[in-house]
Amino acid sequence: MLGSNLAGNNRLKLFPRDSERFCYAVQKKLFEKTGKTVEVLVYGDGAFKDPVVAPGFTRGLMGTPNEIKMKYIADNELAGLPQEEAQRRLKQKIAQKGSNLLGQNTSLGTTPRQLTDLLGTLCDLMSGSGDKGTPIIHIQGYFDNYASD
Numbered sequence: 411m412l413g414s415n416l417a418g419n420n421r422l423k424l425f426p427r428d429s430e431r432f433c434y435a436v437q438k439k440l441f442e443k444t445g446k447t448v449e450v451l452v453y454g455d456g457a458f459k460d461p462v463v464a465p466g467f468t469r470g471l472m473g474t475p476n477e478i479k480m481k482y483i484a485d486n487e488l489a490g491l492p493q494e495e496a497q498r499r500l501k502q503k504i505a506q507k508g509s510n511l512l513g514q515n516t517s518l519g520t521t522p523r524q525l526t527d528l529l530g531t532l533c534d535l536m537s538g539s540g541d542k543g544t545p546i547i548h549i550q551g552y553f554d555n556y557a558s559d
Contacts, residue, residue, distance in 0.1 A: 425452055429466020437468050453530035463530035471526050478507055480556070504557035 426432040433450040440448045451467040464471075483503055488496040529549065537545040 425454065425465045431466075433466045433468050451526060451529055451533070453533045455534065463534075464526040467526050471529065473525055474523065475525060475528070476507070476509060478504060480504075501557040504555060 429452040433452060436450045437448060440446070440450075447470070449468045449470040451464050451471055453464050454462060480500060483500055484496065487503075488499055491499065529552065532549065532552075533547040536547050
């Protein structure tokens with residue numbers, strides 16, 4: 411019966427009991443079907459404002475982004491260069507960045523939140539709310555990098 415899975419005034423819709431185990435089970439099933447390792451995350455409705463964005467996820471989603479602020483580099487280090495030279499140097503800067511940029515000027519303005527918080531929020535914004543049901547969001551290319559060819 412459809413109504414048994416819906417939240418209401420007298421009913422809550424909860425995360426899977428063991429969200430992490432659920433994520434690994436889905437990851438395993440996807441690997442069996444496709445031969446590819448796909449990272450899996452359970453996110454919450456209202457994740458953009460919820461303190462628990464992702465109660466379960468696979469290990470490939472652990473950590474924080476290690477990104478440089480491209481606008482900072484462009485404005486402070488590449489200003490005045492011809493466009494092709496600026497693009498070449500920006501890609502070089504990204505390719506040679508260190509493994510921990512936290513607190514450095516080149517990472518100013520980037521978000522030092524957990525990847526799972528960022529991805530959970532993105533999923534929540536993409537899935538919307540209302541009569542959408544329980545969606546699955548497929549994110550591809552999130553870990554791609556401007557310097558990669």
